[in-house]
Amino acid sequence: MPTVEVYAHETLGKDLHALTFASPIDLRANHCQPGQFLHIRVSRSFDFLLRRPLSLCDADVEHNRLTVVYRVSGEGTRRLAARKPGDLIDVLGPLGQGFPIHDMDRRALLIGGGVGVPPLLELAKQLRASGKSVQTVVGFQTAGQLMLIEELAVYGEVAVMTDDGSAGERGRVTAALTAELCADADRYYACGPSVMLRAVQEEMSGKGVPGYLSLEERMGCGIGICVGCVHPVLRGGKLANAKTCRDGPVFDAQEVVFP
Numbered sequence: 654m655p656t657v658e659v660y661a662h663e664t665l666g667k668d669l670h671a672l673t674f675a676s677p678i679d680l681r682a683n684h685c686q687p688g689q690f691l692h693i694r695v696s697r698s699f700d701f702l703l704r705r706p707l708s709l710c711d712a713d714v715e716h717n718r719l720t721v722v723y724r725v726s727g728e729g730t731r732r733l734a735a736r737k738p739g740d741l742i743d744v745l746g747p748l749g750q751g752f753p754i755h756d757m758d759r760r761a762l763l764i765g766g767g768v769g770v771p772p773l774l775e776l777a778k779q780l781r782a783s784g785k786s787v788q789t790v791v792g793f794q795t796a797g798q799l800m801l802i803e804e805l806a807v808y809g810e811v812a813v814m815t816d817d818g819s820a821g822e823r824g825r826v827t828a829a830l831t832a833e834l835c836a837d838a839d840r841y842y843a844c845g846p847s848v849m850l851r852a853v854q855e856e857m858s859g860k861g862v863p864g865y866l867s868l869e870e871r872m873g874c875g876i877g878i879c880v881g882c883v884h885p886v887l888r889g890g891k892l893a894n895a896k897t898c899r900d901g902p903v904f905d906a907q908e909v910v911f912p
Contacts, residue, residue, distance in 0.1 A: 659740045660718055665800055668725040670734055671710070676719045677744050685712040686751025687776035688844070688867050688903040691721055694743035695733040705729055706898070708844070708867070709747055710771035710801075711778070719747070722771035722800065752776050752865055752903050754783055758839035762862070763789040763805075764826055764853055766845030767798065772867060774801055776842055777808035788812075788838075790829045792849065796820035825849070827856045835860045843867065843906075851911040864906045868897050885910040 655677035663671045676685075692704040707721040725734050736742060752772075761780050765773045770791050777787050787809035793799055796819035805811045812829045813821025822829065826849060835841075835857070841864035843853045850866045857864055868884055882897040886908040895901060895908075 655744055656741045657744050659736050659738050659742055661738055662734075662736055665722065667797060669722070669798075669800060670725070671720055671722045672707075672733070672736070673711075673713075673718055673720045674742060674744065676712070676717045677746065680712055680714045680717050680719075685709065685714075685719075685747050685775075687779050688751030688772050688842075688865075689747035689749050690898075690902060691719065691744055691746040692748055693721070693733065693745075695729045697743075703729075704743075704745065705733065706748075708769075708772040708902075709751075710774050712775055722768070724768050749898055749902050750900065752842050752867070754779060754785075755840060756783070758785055760786040760788070760838050762830075762835065762838040762841040762864075763787060764791075764830070764841060764843040764845070765789070766792045766826055766849040767794075769843075769845030769849070769867065769869065770801055770805075772844050773842070774804055777805055781808045788834070790814065790826050790834075792816075792826035792845070793820070825852065827852045830856050830860070832860065835862055838862050840864055841906075845869070847911060850909070854906050854909065854911070857906065865903050866906045866909050867903045868901055868909070885912070 657675040659674045661673040665671055690706045690708050692706050694704050707723050710722045711720040725731050763773045780787050789805050789811045792814040794816045814824050814826050814829055815821055841857050841862055844867035883894040884897050886893055886895045
């Protein structure tokens with residue numbers, strides 16, 4: 654399995670970390686899609702055989718490095734948080750299907766919630782590099798959870814929503830999706846918890862804006878073998894089960910069915 658060196662491991666906030674490591678692939682020769690994920694083994698111990706899927710946050714092509722941002726939520730990610738620069742980690746990827754970028758689009762609307770915000774950074778970078786206007790709406794429970802706001806602002810205006818109103822405006826991300834904001838958007842891209850994605854899907858469908866959703870599912874193998882991450886989708890007008898790790902995690906918003 655590919656073993657790569659850790660170059661940086663920064664603390665961004667409470668239980669929030671940014672991990673930068675050498676890419677398992679040559680980024681100059683292999684295009685990296687925003688929205689893809691890295692499957693990382695958090696420990697050499699047999700207690701943690703399953704890898705953790707972490708969304709790509711930034712791809713540094715010049716230095717052949719990748720960055721993921723994650724929140725410590727259990728013993729596995731706690732083990733990962735102990736890794737230091739110079740350590741070696743076992744990484745597979747980038748894996749899965751990322752966000753497509755359409756040549757004819759002029760303006761993109763990015764929507765993220767919580768730990769669904771990090772993959773929007775590489776997406777914003779690639780959208781701007783292709784000449785598109787970018788506007789981002791991000792949502793968090795409270796101000797202490799904010800992340801990557803300044804980094805996203807490099808590529809376009811960022812609107813911040815918090816449930817308690819401690820930063821930005823009070824409310825969910827859907828409250829920011831006004832008719833004026835969405836009027837000239839060619840497409841939207843969303844990543845976050847299922848409850849947020851379902852609300853965004855409904856809101857944007859009502860406004861007639863096409864888009865993509867990046868689903869958050871538990872992924873065991875990361876390559877479509879274990880069938881532990883299936884999600885219902887519409888294919889040819891019929892309900893089917895898609896493997897999030899292989900067929901996604903990014904899907905056309907019109908395909909995704911929420912229970």
